[in-house]
Amino acid sequence: MRDQRDMDAKARAILRLNDRGNYTVPTDGLYPHQWNWDSAFAALGLSTFDPGRAWTELEALFSGQWGNGMVPHILYHEHNDGYFPGPDVWGCNGRIPSSGISQPPVAATIIRRIWSTDRISGEKRVRMLYPKLVAWHRWFMTWRVDRGAVCISHPWEAGRDNAPDWDDALARITAPNVGEYQRRDTMTVDPSMRPRKRDYDRYIWLVNLGKRVGWDAARLSECNPFRVADPTMTFILLRANRDLAAIGRELGEDVRGLDGWTDRLTKGALSLWNSEIGSYDARDILSGKWTGCISNASFLCWYGGLRDHRMMRHFHRIGRSVPYWVPSHDPESSRFDRKRYWRGPVWPVMNTLIGIGMDEAGLVDEARALRDKTADLVRNGGFFEYFDPCDGSPAGGQDFTWTAAIWLAWISERNGTGGWERFN
16 A cells, blocks of 8 residues: 555656646656647646646647647647757747647547546536537548548657558658758657657658648648558547537537537448458558558557457457557567557557556456556556566656556556546
8 A cells, every 4th residue: 555655646746747837748858848648648647636737737738729620739838949840840830839730639538537526616617628629629520530530640640659550651751851850859768769760751751741831731631641540549539529529418518510520430430440450450541551550559449439349359469479568569560669669668548548448348357457567567667658568668758747647547546446437
């Protein structure tokens, strides 16, 4: 019990360490700005001991929402010459300088969760955030959907930056004349754990393309050579949209439009089933080809609300292949890299979403086992960004906000339910 109290205290201390007043950075030094889904998870963790600060976090995130509804993946509240790419590279120097792409929209689900524990003071905050959430979801449904599945226009948009899912689509880009630049991540973290330069050159080429067309969504959808239907985005938006409709009903709003989006997204999620590998998979929109990747995003099907147990075969197979779950890429794949960012390591934040979905789908024992494995990683290795699935060694940024947040909101036993109530 003493260990549990110590871990809870450390997690709260990390959230305070990374607190910048009204927003939280992912980790001190490596990521010095406000990141979209990191911030939503920060709010979830903060809500376990400071609900008012949690609402402020979410309000700061939506303060950077664009007029078209998009919520950027980075908000540059403060100037920082040391971080690349900055707002000048993106060409997005609005009221709050930002990037030109979005990230997985976990916010509606997390807002619903926080409101369930803060009903009285939370209602006013929810009423202010609700129309902003609807506008963001509408942006996705307008500009990022193909056959009902949600597409990404840049690998960073999925949050799984250098996943093997994107290799073939990125190979179409030669990335000429991106210029010289200095990455911050490889100055702070072992370069063998980060995306390779050839990939980063392509990331910057895509940023430059967006800047050239003024981040006009219609023009970008026509000229962008990178457009991939992504399980991460699809399952997360499907879940978030269902939760947003539930919020709307409680507020007395007309949610028929949201329900229509949910129906469309459900069909889109089903369209990501690749029967050749027996898994949910990413699909290259331009070539029509599957990426052939079984990733941790494939297991978000339960989080998205699909009661589809076909993925359990892979879950058990992968569990026999590596001692720590769920690796970001299939360890039996030739593209598996146990330490390189999204090409193999375990991400506790993704385990959280997978575990919540499994529990809601009735896979209670498996969800408990995954939570225990994740707890072991964090307890033994510390509050790091990600972990080696073969030996459990920590990697990436340390004192990481979302790892501390999910410890408090999902792993901690304080509430006897893993800190998470079932909504469905």
